[in-house]
Amino acid sequence: MNAEKSDETTAKPTINDIARLSGVSKKTVSRVINRSPLLNEATRRRVDAVIQETGYIPNPQARALALRRNFLIALVHDNPNAQMVLGMQQGILAMLADTEYELIVRPVNRGAPSMVADVRAFLERQRPHGLVLLPPISEKDELAALCASFGCRYVRMGSAELDGPAHLVASNDRDAVREAVAYLIGQGHRRIGFVQGPSGFRSAHERRLGYEEALAAAGLDPVAAWTREGDYRFDSGLAAGRAILSQDGRPTAIFASNDEMAAGVLHAARERGLDVPADLSILGFDDTAIAAHLWPPLTTIRWPIAAMARAAAVKLLSSPDRVDADTAGDPASAGDISFFPSTLVHRASIAPPR
Amino acid sequence: MNAEKSDETTAKPTINDIARLSGVSKKTVSRVINRSPLLNEATRRRVDAVIQETGYIPNPQARALALRRNFLIALVHDNPNAQMVLGMQQGILAMLADTEYELIVRPVNRGAPSMVADVRAFLERQRPHGLVLLPPISEKDELAALCASFGCRYVRMGSAELDGPAHLVASNDRDAVREAVAYLIGQGHRRIGFVQGPSGFRSAHERRLGYEEALAAAGLDPVAAWTREGDYRFDSGLAAGRAILSQDGRPTAIFASNDEMAAGVLHAARERGLDVPADLSILGFDDTAIAAHLWPPLTTIRWPIAAMARAAAVKLLSSPDRVDADTAGDPASAGDISFFPSTLVHRASIAPPR
DNA sequence: TTGTAAGCGTTATCAG
DNA sequence: CTGATAACGCTTACAA
Numbered sequence: 001m002n003a004e005k006s007d008e009t010t011a012k013p014t015i016n017d018i019a020r021l022s023g024v025s026k027k028t029v030s031r032v033i034n035r036s037p038l039l040n041e042a043t044r045r046r047v048d049a050v051i052q053e054t055g056y057i058p059n060p061q062a063r064a065l066a067l068r069r070n071f072l073i074a075l076v077h078d079n080p081n082a083q084m085v086l087g088m089q090q091g092i093l094a095m096l097a098d099t100e101y102e103l104i105v106r107p108v109n110r111g112a113p114s115m116v117a118d119v120r121a122f123l124e125r126q127r128p129h130g131l132v133l134l135p136p137i138s139e140k141d142e143l144a145a146l147c148a149s150f151g152c153r154y155v156r157m158g159s160a161e162l163d164g165p166a167h168l169v170a171s172n173d174r175d176a177v178r179e180a181v182a183y184l185i186g187q188g189h190r191r192i193g194f195v196q197g198p199s200g201f202r203s204a205h206e207r208r209l210g211y212e213e214a215l216a217a218a219g220l221d222p223v224a225a226w227t228r229e230g231d232y233r234f235d236s237g238l239a240a241g242r243a244i245l246s247q248d249g250r251p252t253a254i255f256a257s258n259d260e261m262a263a264g265v266l267h268a269a270r271e272r273g274l275d276v277p278a279d280l281s282i283l284g285f286d287d288t289a290i291a292a293h294l295w296p297p298l299t300t301i302r303w304p305i306a307a308m309a310r311a312a313a314v315k316l317l318s319s320p321d322r323v324d325a326d327t328a329g330d331p332a333s334a335g336d337i338s339f340f341p342s343t344l345v346h347r348a349s350i351a352p353p354r
Numbered sequence: 355m356n357a358e359k360s361d362e363t364t365a366k367p368t369i370n371d372i373a374r375l376s377g378v379s380k381k382t383v384s385r386v387i388n389r390s391p392l393l394n395e396a397t398r399r400r401v402d403a404v405i406q407e408t409g410y411i412p413n414p415q416a417r418a419l420a421l422r423r424n425f426l427i428a429l430v431h432d433n434p435n436a437q438m439v440l441g442m443q444q445g446i447l448a449m450l451a452d453t454e455y456e457l458i459v460r461p462v463n464r465g466a467p468s469m470v471a472d473v474r475a476f477l478e479r480q481r482p483h484g485l486v487l488l489p490p491i492s493e494k495d496e497l498a499a500l501c502a503s504f505g506c507r508y509v510r511m512g513s514a515e516l517d518g519p520a521h522l523v524a525s526n527d528r529d530a531v532r533e534a535v536a537y538l539i540g541q542g543h544r545r546i547g548f549v550q551g552p553s554g555f556r557s558a559h560e561r562r563l564g565y566e567e568a569l570a571a572a573g574l575d576p577v578a579a580w581t582r583e584g585d586y587r588f589d590s591g592l593a594a595g596r597a598i599l600s601q602d603g604r605p606t607a608i609f610a611s612n613d614e615m616a617a618g619v620l621h622a623a624r625e626r627g628l629d630v631p632a633d634l635s636i637l638g639f640d641d642t643a644i645a646a647h648l649w650p651p652l653t654t655i656r657w658p659i660a661a662m663a664r665a666a667a668v669k670l671l672s673s674p675d676r677v678d679a680d681t682a683g684d685p686a687s688a689g690d691i692s693f694f695p696s697t698l699v700h701r702a703s704i705a706p707p708r
Numbered sequence: 709t710t711g712t713a714a715g716c717g718t719t720a721t722c723a724g
Numbered sequence: 725c726t727g728a729t730a731a732c733g734c735t736t737a738c739a740a
Contacts, residue, residue, distance in 0.1 A: 014717055059716085067720095089461070290644050295621060295649065369733060387734090417733080710740080711740075
């Protein structure tokens with residue numbers, strides 16, 4: 001299966017072995033490894049051949065020590081949503097594949113008073129190459145400042161413009177919600193309820209603004225009785241749904257600020273024997289796995305997570321590299337790939353009002 | 355906020371600084387760091403004080419290089435279930451907290467012919483301390499052998515006895531399913547359908563055996579017409595549900611081998627206008643997030659993921675350490691915490707047949 | 709109980 | 725273009 005006669009139980013070859021075997025110095029081998037431009041082509045080939053034969057792989061720890069920088073990208077998050085975290089991981093890893101970087105995962109506990117200190121300790125210890133911060137903790141400017149103070153690269157994922165383009169990958173939640181609610185209005189809805197996300201969350205705020213802007217554009221006013229605040233969790237959506245739907249003159253549609261709460265609203269509608277979407281249209285946000293599996297399947301707004309994650313990884317990697325006389329720097333300047341539009345995923349939970 | 359006058363922008367102190375400042379040798383500082391037992395208590399305190407003051411943190415890269423082992427635990431998986439992967443991550447990380455270990459994530463592509471080679475390349479490059487293998491790839495003996503050949507510790511998570519206790523953390527799916535189906539029978543069901551997982555998966559096999567054993571214990575026979583094979587995904591559950599429910603003399607209950615497929619069956623039941631659970635009881639497996647959010651909430655079987663993940667981490671850490679005259683070895687022998695019983699989560703999708 | 713010297717595997721410096 | 729030589733920060737002999 002493996003043509004090479006590599007013997008895993010034996011010590012791995014080191015740069016010294018390669019140097020000896022190919023009759024050059026360590027430094028030259030190092031140059032080959034690092035694709036130094038000023039290197040005789042013949043020498044390079046000779047060394048490369050030996051590397052191939054022996055199956056030599058540079059030791060990442062030693063490189064990290066000598067370079068005084070490591071090759072770790074950390075995903076720092078406070079698990080808002082399993083699907084999203086995993087999607088981010090996969091997107092980032094897709095860009096990290098075939099590089100020497102590894103992804104390390106770092107859940108933190110927002111709420112815990114030690115949260116910032118925990119991240120600080122992590123930075124001190126590992127000195128990672130870069131951080132990807134997921135919402136909602138990505139909204140904390142304190143964390144960004146912390147990274148900066150350590151000279152650690154970082155990218156924040158968010159729902160709005162949180163930072164400069166070098167440190168931001170975002171979707172414009174406000175726009176997406178405005179358009180989705182406008183669609184609801186276009187379907188004929190005039191009485192549109194709203195389940196807000198928890199205050200203090202930028203995403204919750206942006207989504208509210210989008211909702212209000214859409215109403216305003218149609219000459220409608222938000223109705224307090226049709227509005228409730230939730231905490232992005234199912235139960236809060238259920239409670240909000242019950243509260244909103246128990247009133248006379250209930251809305252014909254409800255926008256819930258995320259899918260979990262939308263599922264709760266759906267639950268509440270069922271409890272009252274309402275038919276969704278005939279009696280009540282429901283719009284969610286996130287397009288988590290649950291959305292497609294609900295009955296009826298939920299119309300919702302989707303972040304382009306994979307693309308955003310890849311962009312984040314690119315920004316982290318294509319950063320001011322060492323400007324070595326000896327080394328080729330990759331000039332991949334990241335353009336301005338900071339904003340990614342979210343899209344409305346049409347399923348079956350929205351219909352014109354009866 | 356931070357009383358210490360540590361200056362992050364300045365170079366971190368090294369072991370040399372500590373040695374100089376506390377008037378001892380590097381080696382002595384090293385001994386303090388590594389809690390060597392043979393060390394004068396006074397010396398230790400003195401050095402510790404300096405470490406505190408300076409905020410010194412040993413460089414993990416340098417340690418890894420000198421020790422010829424790193425402090426990375428890798429979670430290798432190709433798991434369709436986001437909730438489970440994240441639960442595993444959190445469980446493992448809970449044990450890794452306050453250690454020098456970091457968790458790195460390594461999704462692989464089962465199905466890809468290069469899968470084993472990919473893992474091999476990863477092992478060669480990073481030489482991680484240990485691997486946690488999640489199902490379904492944990493079932494591949496080839497991967498376990500690969501780890502062994504690299505002298506890399508590993509733990510396989512599984513649905514049955516896949517390996518020796520040192521390398522296994524499992525739940526007994528067969529037992530759990532047998533009991534759950536027995537419960538269904540206890541509720542009065544005699545016509546119980548089955549949506550099987552994809553062949554080739556150990557979990558699918560074990561769950562089938564549990565189902566059959568429960569039937570056998572009640573003197574019932576599996577009915578081919580009420581059995582379909584799915585691929586653990588929603589659509590396959592939907593298809594299976596449609597096929598099973600479209601027949602005359604349909605079952606009064608269906609056990610689907612995971613929640614996603616159960617959601618599909620539920621979908622199919624709705625399409626036919628069946629009332630769940632009155633007309634049809636449904637039992638799932640996994641207790642993913644979706645289970646609680648479906649309508650009706652799904653009765654399902656839950657792996658104790660967090661506990662299992664912690665156990666896996668413990669097995670990886672409490673492994674044959676260097677037996678140094680100078681160093682205290684932690685004798686935490688892992689007992690035999692290999693098996694974790696799954697539990698039936700009662701919700702609303704099961705009722706006695708009409 | 710502590711220190712000295714010699715690595716671990718790589719890269720940077722600076723001469724040839 | 726290439727190669728000695730000295731880092732990088734820590735650990736393990738082996739002494740003292």
